[in-house]
Every structure is written in structure tokens, then in C-alpha cells.
Amino acid sequence: MRRGPGDRVWDHGEPVLRAPQPTAPIGVFDSGVGGLTVLHELLVGLPQEDFLYVGDSARFPYGDRSAPQLRSFARQIADILLERGVKLIVVACNSATSSAIDDLPLHVAELGYAVDVLGVVGPESNLAVAQTRNGRIGVLATSATIASGAYERAVLAADPLVRLTSVACPQLAQISQTGAPITEQDVELARGYCAPLRAAGVDTVILGCTHYPFVGALLQRLLGPQVALVTSGTAIVRRVGHALALRDLATPRTSEGRYSFLCTGDASAFAEIGSRFLQLPMGTVDHVELTQEAIA
Amino acid sequence: MRRGPGDRVWDHGEPVLRAPQPTAPIGVFDSGVGGLTVLHELLVGLPQEDFLYVGDSARFPYGDRSAPQLRSFARQIADILLERGVKLIVVACNSATSSAIDDLPLHVAELGYAVDVLGVVGPESNLAVAQTRNGRIGVLATSATIASGAYERAVLAADPLVRLTSVACPQLAQISQTGAPITEQDVELARGYCAPLRAAGVDTVILGCTHYPFVGALLQRLLGPQVALVTSGTAIVRRVGHALALRDLATPRTSEGRYSFLCTGDASAFAEIGSRFLQLPMGTVDHVELTQEAIA
Numbered sequence: 001m002r003r004g005p006g007d008r009v010w011d012h013g014e015p016v017l018r019a020p021q022p023t024a025p026i027g028v029f030d031s032g033v034g035g036l037t038v039l040h041e042l043l044v045g046l047p048q049e050d051f052l053y054v055g056d057s058a059r060f061p062y063g064d065r066s067a068p069q070l071r072s073f074a075r076q077i078a079d080i081l082l083e084r085g086v087k088l089i090v091v092a093c094n095s096a097t098s099s100a101i102d103d104l105p106l107h108v109a110e111l112g113y114a115v116d117v118l119g120v121v122g123p124e125s126n127l128a129v130a131q132t133r134n135g136r137i138g139v140l141a142t143s144a145t146i147a148s149g150a151y152e153r154a155v156l157a158a159d160p161l162v163r164l165t166s167v168a169c170p171q172l173a174q175i176s177q178t179g180a181p182i183t184e185q186d187v188e189l190a191r192g193y194c195a196p197l198r199a200a201g202v203d204t205v206i207l208g209c210t211h212y213p214f215v216g217a218l219l220q221r222l223l224g225p226q227v228a229l230v231t232s233g234t235a236i237v238r239r240v241g242h243a244l245a246l247r248d249l250a251t252p253r254t255s256e257g258r259y260s261f262l263c264t265g266d267a268s269a270f271a272e273i274g275s276r277f278l279q280l281p282m283g284t285v286d287h288v289e290l291t292q293e294a295i296a
Numbered sequence: 297m298r299r300g301p302g303d304r305v306w307d308h309g310e311p312v313l314r315a316p317q318p319t320a321p322i323g324v325f326d327s328g329v330g331g332l333t334v335l336h337e338l339l340v341g342l343p344q345e346d347f348l349y350v351g352d353s354a355r356f357p358y359g360d361r362s363a364p365q366l367r368s369f370a371r372q373i374a375d376i377l378l379e380r381g382v383k384l385i386v387v388a389c390n391s392a393t394s395s396a397i398d399d400l401p402l403h404v405a406e407l408g409y410a411v412d413v414l415g416v417v418g419p420e421s422n423l424a425v426a427q428t429r430n431g432r433i434g435v436l437a438t439s440a441t442i443a444s445g446a447y448e449r450a451v452l453a454a455d456p457l458v459r460l461t462s463v464a465c466p467q468l469a470q471i472s473q474t475g476a477p478i479t480e481q482d483v484e485l486a487r488g489y490c491a492p493l494r495a496a497g498v499d500t501v502i503l504g505c506t507h508y509p510f511v512g513a514l515l516q517r518l519l520g521p522q523v524a525l526v527t528s529g530t531a532i533v534r535r536v537g538h539a540l541a542l543r544d545l546a547t548p549r550t551s552e553g554r555y556s557f558l559c560t561g562d563a564s565a566f567a568e569i570g571s572r573f574l575q576l577p578m579g580t581v582d583h584v585e586l587t588q589e590a591i592a
Contacts, residue, residue, distance in 0.1 A: 040513065043517055044513050044516045044517045044521065045521045046521070047517045047518075047520060047521070179475065181571035181572070181577070181578065182571075182575065182576055182577055183577055184577050184579075186577075187576075187577060217336065217340050217575055217576065218575075218576060220340045221339055221340045221343045221552065221576070222343070222552070224343060225340065225341045225342070225343070256517065256518070275477035275478075276477070279478065279513055279514075280478055280483075280513065280514060280517070281477070281478055281479055281480050281482075281483060282477065283480075
């Protein structure tokens with residue numbers, strides 16, 4: 001069995017028991033349908049790969065959960081994905097990434113899986129640092145994500161001389177995700193969130209919530225065409241590509257892959273709302289039961 | 297009055313009587329709501345400019361019209377825009393551009409207006425030629441646009457050594473513009489249209505219809521991430537920017553501009569369908585009456 005050099009990280013001197021296969025799907029999870037904007041980018045950017053998505057809609061939203069809760073939730077969802085043999089795990093949720101991305105690889109390794117875990121915050125921050133010309137970056141995110149300081153840490157780790165302007169946007173995720181037309185009130189709300197970024201003279205803005213691609217064009221108009229927007233999806237696509245190449249885990253398939261969905265809440269509601277987020281056919285959505293202990 | 301060097305083209309040795317002002321709106325027209333995807337890109341790429349859009353919904357669709365009819369329609373819509381003092385005219389319709397783009401500037405000049413006319417076919421073709429690495433370009437468009445040979449002429453004029461693969465897509469404009477989820481049947485239809493492009497090994501594909509941005513992600517997944525897609529909107533934004541700069545006609549405004557709509561058919565239906573195409577607030581839509589002669 002041919003394996004990449006990265007196994008060393010997890011094998012603790014013992015043979016790796018459950019190494020993934022190139023033909024296995026990539027696991028992606030989120031608190032609900034928001035992460036489907038990330039899956040959308042993965043399906044477009046890595047069309048040959050198979051994907052298995054878990055939406056934890058029974059416990060949506062994650063925004064108000066504590067960090068220990070989110071770490072526990074992430075472990076439970078990872079267990080579901082690992083049982084189904086995924087070759088890589090993408091945490092397609094800014095809240096879960098902010099709280100659980102350091103803990104989850106340890107959990108996966110403890111279970112004996114040589115499976116990498118990628119979150120959205122690091123790749124987005126690195127891409128923004130790589131793109132900025134004037135060293136002034138902005139981030140728009142939910143109040144919880146901004147309060148976690150995760151983007152601030154990631155941007156400063158990538159480049160300590162970059163200045164980050166963070167704006168909490170408590171109402172931005174609601175705009176447009178329902179499919180309703182964008183109103184003038186929505187424009188004024190978004191204008192308010194953009195004002196500190198314009199004042200700071202940023203040339204690059206991180207969209208730090210999976211729902212924000214829906215208002216990407218509106219934000220671009222308000223910020224001006226000279227400002228580059230970085231989304232979770234575009235940033236993670238490259239990172240997943242790198243990881244699969246390094247581990248020799250890219251699929252040998254040359255036609256489009258398959259994708260399917262599990263959700264912890266109502267499957268038909270997930271399918272209906274999800275299709276607007278995915279912008280591709282939804283296919284199968286199955287319910288997956290969380291243990292009573294997990295729900296409590 | 298400060299004017300650019302390009303006036304010379306239209307003044308025939310006489311003083312220009314009706315020269316546009318930088319504060320005037322840019323006129324954009326189409327057979328209906330399709331051109332709103334082009335206006336969308338203009339509103340995002342040139343946020344400070346004002347726009348006046350005319351949708352000729354009373355005579356939609358343009359696809360089955362003869363070239364003389366389309367030239368006549370374009371002249372009538374240009375008259376409406378010129379009466380309202382536009383500083384530039386964008387033909388945001390592939391059918392009208394294919395048939396009328398050579399005639400319309402003559403009409404505008406005959407009326408004594410120093411107003412440039414830009415179509416979508418030339419900018420798209422030039423951008424595709426500039427982007428391709430392997431000299432193999434594809435174009436997806438309606439049967440009428442492909443039959444007109446307009447993209448073939450424009451691509452070959454830009455680079456005679458580029459090979460263009462043209463695919464008529466009679467049903468592609470219907471997918472997704474209704475807001476309904478993309479189905480597996482839609483995927484198979486799109487896969488069929490992409491097959492000749494994959495076989496030809498193109499690395500750049502022109503979306504030669506204003507409705508196709510709705511299926512851009514689906515086409516990208518089917519064609520693969522290494523293929524660059526060129527839309528009417530992205531190509532025309534740069535061209536309009538160049539034209540305004542050359543003519544010293546860029547607006548002095550620093551905040552976002554206004555935009556409004558005229559349509560020759562039912563205004564409320566236009567507003568309702570249009571908001572899905574524009575993906576920004578629609579604002580005012582007024583009905584404009586065509587002369588009886590024009591409708592006949």
C-alpha cells in the first residue's frame with residue numbers, strides 16, 4: 001500500500017490500522033445547510049471526487065454553543081464520517097472550525113484513523129494574506145466567530161505585520177438565503193457592515209461565514225471592484241487538492257464523482273432548503289440518528 | 297466642455313451638437329430580463345455609475361427575429377435611450393449584438409449623438425483569445441447566435457490561428473432561470489452540450505447567452521476546473537471602463553450610482569422576474585410605449 005510521508009504524524013511508532021483509500025469519499029460537515037456553499041465549490045473545483053456531507057440540523061445553529069459543546073459535536077460528526085470510511089474531513093463551518101479544529105485531529109488519531117482534518121479559517125486567512133497588496137485585510141463574520149478571535153490568530157500567524165479589521169455582522173446571514181429578492185433595507189444593513197472596512201482602506205475581505213456568498217455581489221458593489229473577496233469555499237478547494245496530492249489520495253476516476261447527504265434533523269426540509277445553497281442537484285438525503293447522549 | 301479624442305469619429309467636420317455628460321447614465325438594453333445578468337456585472341464592476349436599462353419584453357424573444365428586424369428594433373431602443381441622455385449604449389443581448397452592432401453606431405451618429413455603442417460579442421471573444429493557453433476555445437450559445445457566425449468572425453478577427461468549437465444549445469437558457477432546483481435531467485442536457493467541447497480539448501469557453509451564468513457552476517463542474525469560463529458581463533465591464541476613461545466620461549461620483557428600468561411589456565412582471573436575474577434590489581420599473589409602427 002502506497003502512502004504519503006504525512007502518516008508519520010499519526011502513527012506514534014505503530015502501524016496505521018485504518019488508512020483511507022483514494023476511492024473513498026471526502027467527508028464534509030456543518031451545522032446545517034450553510035456548508036453546502038463550501039461543498040458547491042468543492043464539487044466545481046474537484047469534480048471527480050466523491051463527497052459525503054453531514055448537516056447537523058438537529059442542533060442548528062452552532063453560533064450560540066460553547067467551545068466545549070462544539071468540540072463534542074465535531075467529535076460525534078467525525079465518528080459518523082469515519083465509520084463510513086471517508087479519506088479526509090472538511091469542517092465547513094466557521095463556528096465549529098473556530099472552536100474544534102485543534103481538538104478534532106487528536107480525536108481522529110486516537111481512534112486510529114490516518115485521516116486529515118481541514119477547517120475553513122486557516123485556508124481563508126492564508127489566502128487573504130497572500131492576496132493583499134496593502135497589508136489591510138477585513139473579515140465579516142458572525143458575532144460568535146469574531147468573538148472567538150480565530151481569524152485574528154490565523155491572519156497574524158500568517159503575517160504579523162498585516163492589519164486585520166474585524167466586523168461582527170449579526171444579521172447578514174439572513175439576507176437572500178431564503179431566495180427572497182434583496183431589499184433596499186438589506187443594502188443599508190450591508191452598507192453599515194462595510195463602512196468600517198472602507199474606513200480602514202482594506203483591499204481584501206474574508207467572508208467568514210458560509211452564508212455570505214449569497215450577498216457576495218452586493219458586498220462587492222458596496223466595497224468597490226478593487227477589493228478582493230475571499231470565501232471559505234474557494235480557499236478550502238485548494239487546500240483539499242494539496243492534501244489529496246500529498247497523501248496520494250486523489251481519486252483515479254476521470255468522470256464526475258457522486259455525492260450524498262446525511263442530516264441529523266428532518267431530511268426533506270434539509271433537501272428543500274439545501275438545493276438553494278448547493279445550486280446543483282441534491283440527490284439523496286438520509287436521516288442519521290444522534291445518540292440520546294449526544295443530543296442532550 | 298472637455299471631450300476625448302474619439303469625437304472625431306462622429307463629427308464629420310462639424311461641431312458635435314449633442315455630446316454626453318459624465319453625470320449621464322449608461323444605457324443598457326436587451327430583449328427582456330436576460331441582459332440583467334450583464335447589468336448585474338456592471339453594477340458590481342462600476343458601482344459609481346448610473347444606469348438606465350430597457351427590456352424590450354413586448355417583442356421577446358429576439359432569437360427568432362430576422363437580422364433586418366433586429367437592426368430596426370435596436371434603432372428604436374437606442375432612440376429611447378438617447379432621448380433620455382445616456383452617455384454610452386451597451387447592447388446586452390447576444391442576438392441583437394450579432395445582427396445590429398455594425399449598424400447601430402451609424403444610426404447614433406446620423407442623429408448627431410457622440411455616443412459609443414458596445415456589444416457583448418467582441419469583448420467576450422477578445423477576452424477568450426487573451427486567456428486561452430492552448431488556442432482552443434469553445435462557445436455555447438443559442439441556435440440563432442451560432443447560426444449568425446458572429447462569434448466565429450470575432451474570434452478569428454482577434455486571432456486567426458485559434459480554433460473555435462461552436463455548440464448550439466437550444467434548451468440551455470431554460471435551466472435554472474425560473475429559480476427551480478437544477479435536476480439530473482438538466483445535468484444530462486448540459487453534459488451533452490459540453491461533450492464536443494471536452495472532445496476538442498478547449499481550455500476557454502465563451503458563455504454566449506446572457507442566461508447562461510445561471511448554469512455557470514454546473515458547466516464548470518462538467519468541463520473541469522482547468523477550463524476558464526468567459527461571460528458577457530465580465531467581458532463588457534472592462535470595455536465600458538476603457539470607453540469611459542478614453543472619452544473622459546467616467547462619473548465624478550464617489551458613492552454608489554442609481555439605476556432604473558424601462559420595459560416595453562408588462563412592468564410588474566418584468567420587476568418580478570427581473571429581481572432573480574439582477575440579484576440586487578430592482579428599484580423602479582416603468583413601462584415605455586413603442587410606436588404602433590415599431591410593434592407591427
